[in-house]
Amino acid sequence: MKTKNIDNYTKWQKSFERETKIDLNEASSETDEGIEIKPVYTKADIENLSFVDNDSLPGQLPYTRGPKASMYTNRPWTIRQYAGFSTAEESNDFYKKNLKSGQKGLSVAFDLPTHRGYDSDDDLVMGDVGKAGVAIDTVEDMKILFNDIPLDQMSVSMTMNGAVLPVLSSFIVAGEEQNVNQNLLSGTIQNDILKEFMVRNTYIYPPDPSMKIVADIIEFTSKEMPKFNSISISGYHMQEAGADNVLELAYTLADGMEYVRAALSKGLDIDDFAPRLSFFFAIGTDFFMEIAKLRAARTLWYKIMKDFGAKNEKSLILRTHCQTSGVSLTEKDPYNNIIRTSYEALSAILGGTQSLHTNSFDEAIALPTDESARIARNTQLILQNETGVTNTVDPLAGSYFIESLTDELSKKAWEVIEEIESIGGMTKAVKAGVPKLKIEESATKKQAKVDSGSRVVVGVNKFKNPKEPKVDVRVIDNNRVRDDQIKKINDVKASRDQKAVDESLAKLVTAAKEGSNLLARSIDAIKNRATVGEVSKALEQVYGRHFATSLSVSGVYGKHFEGDEDFMNVTKKVNIFEKENGRRPRVLVVKMGQDGHDRGAKIVATSFADMGFDVDMGPLFQSPKDVAKDAIENDVHAIGVSTLAAGHKTLVPELMKSLKEIDPKSKIIVFVGGVIPEQDYNFLYKNNISAIFGPGSNIIESAEKVIDLISDKIHKNN
């Protein structure tokens, strides 16, 4: 620093310490990522940066300032709202409405059975059909989905990873039957299986064959579908599952490296496919960190691709979609979510995203209504049209803080990437369960910060609204959707040429055994009207279905509460309970149906165990019957059902029934946690549910309630 600068800094420090009465050395805060945030940044902080080049401009390497020179000054980001409503007809309506009101691309959410490769008539998915998205069983559903939407003009993004072959095939065949050749189709398929093994759990096959499928799709699209993005490498779900920004950034890029290697192993030239790799990040409430993350992501990807030997400029540039954070939304005081989402959207834009989804404020409670979806979309329209944020490219460049943070985040992420590479790449790391465990640890820490009040969430643990507003939510009649789908499947099956179906499925099986490209074969099967479930099952014969083993962290939650009164109070109650009853309170924590979001269940399990409970963890994708058997054999006091995908209305009553079937005198208490709209509360209470914990519930308070309920039940029976 120059003498004058040093002089100024010393003066500033004195003033700062006088004003705050805090020593400057102790005035920094630390982020979830372990990055120190100082009260002030100076020029000195951006000298000698490791990754960021201060002299670079937008559209110039290492692309920190944006993939394009003109960015939003030429064309603003694409407003791309993710939606899928139970049936193809409803979704089609919704898309057409949105396109009319200014949306440029569309994005399809599929229901859980489709993700996991089950047809709607499969017994295993009874409670899941039409939940969290649209059910696609055959190409006929796909054709309805895009009815009157010209596929040669509309870019379509599909969130599909598990059943990626039959779904992408259905899309291609639907285009063909609209007379649109596959080389004119544009859009993105998520096709990112590695993060499924880490967090989202909608995989079907084990990691190795799953990676082969990813590579097959990259290979096929690079040759036949030049306008289509073969993969959307996603960190979004990692942050949703509780990963901090370093983990999200590093694991996403490490996933990307693994996909590049998989495609290279097919003998492709890197510049043939790399330009069609796209990314997807979550944007949470840590305003500056999120901006820095997008800038760091581009900077690091450039380095990675250069090391792979890419020459085409398009291969070196990271293009990304972003979505505001779903996990930052709260059920309490829900209108606050509009404000949270707005700031998150601004972060994404200042970070330079290519497209954006803004969440509806009611998504912590249910699927969005027309009204809440409109507010969400308008959030972006206002940013584009009223605020002036599109007038200048990368307006925060040169900010001491932002540049330094970008560099710091890059450094930390690079260390994590090197760690994964030293294990032998992400497929191996995933098999060993490393990233999953790290993310769960981070999630548990975050939850503990909120529960202990060291992190403020307005309307939840501070500034609570004394008069919670009532919000109207969308209601789905799951049984009707399922019946309709079953009828449609039966119609297709009745009119198709069964011999052609069988032959094309047999060819698919042969291709899987021989190791040849599976997408071409599955397109044939789908064209012959094989169902999504049939295509998936055919491959299952060769690859088997994957079941994840699950590791758990312990002690992470409890550590944040040393000496905390409420926490001690619960552990004391647990100890008294053990003395009186000869064992600890025992709780089975389960997920039922095809919903694989297990962050909540994991956090409840580890924190309850840290408070002294004995916690049984059920496997994912259990049926209510399996849960009942498990609960009764282990003689648990209570079952905690975690539900995030609206399956509670069918699955929970089914569970109560199954319990009584095995043990008519069952005294097991059932409580439910997760995303549950308030109008379902009465329904659940009528089904003898003892307690309901919505999103943002304090875990310590919940644990206390559970142990009290258990004790009451025991006393009543004595």
Added chain:
Amino acid sequence: MQLVEKIIKGERAAIAKAITLVESSRENDKKESRKLISELLNKPGKSIRVGFSGPPGVGKSTFIESFGRYLVEKNYKLGILAIDPSSQITGGSILGDKTRMIEISKNPNTFIRSTPSRGSLGGISIGTREASIILDAAGYDFIFIETVGVGQSETMATNLVDIFSLIVGPGSGDELQGIKKGITEYADIFIVNKNDGDLKSEASKTASDYKSAISFYKKSNDTADKEVLLVSAIEQTGMEKVIETIQNIVSQNKKNKNFDDRRAKQFTYWIEEEVKEIIQFKIQKKIKADSSISQLSQKVMDGKIQMFEAIEAITENLQNK
């Protein structure tokens, strides 16, 4: 006793409640538990009890899922007692074995119970023996007892099961010397898991390491030979060999009375343990009530008497009470 009938009928909830009873630390429950077990012992089933132990991460639960699936397909009834470690700090535990026993846990011919170890030694929890008696009376053909950790499991090996098997991973042969000596002595079967994919050659090498290690333990002709088996839990290979080996060892041991001898020894050990526990409980009560102890120890502290004198005086006093 109604509970006994329900157990024998195989009612799931009754079996579960009975296991809770025998695991309970409450004094009243302990008395009831002894009564229940006495009655059940008069109505023995035909179960073979097999212990599975091994270091964390070798795939014990995954093996049991795979082997168990093989057995239930052959219509055997299978009871599984899985013991999970409790946290030393909080006393709580996460019982996660069932996340790796997905298929068999759904099967109506299985009963799977996880139990927190609650800090007891030997990898065995309080009540495991009694729980296996309950499952035996309920008509299960096989009872698997799965424990974490190696080194302290000898107790189980000799005192709880008919056959004790050790599950190991590829590459573990190097650790054979030293630490696992005890357990290799007690194990009847060594199962080298993960004989699949890249690990195949490593697994074969590990198996031959174990084979040469156990050659030292070959005893007289009347005991069944120890066996080393290669399996892959994820590919479900080698399972028929495991059941064959178990059945061979059982029939050989039954022929030469080793089977019954072992059970008789276990029974004696068990009674000793129970007696010890009861006496210990009584003595502890007396010790708590005995005010002379603190007075005498004060005298030791003050240098008025020697420590051994105090100890002798207290012991005599307690015996006379």
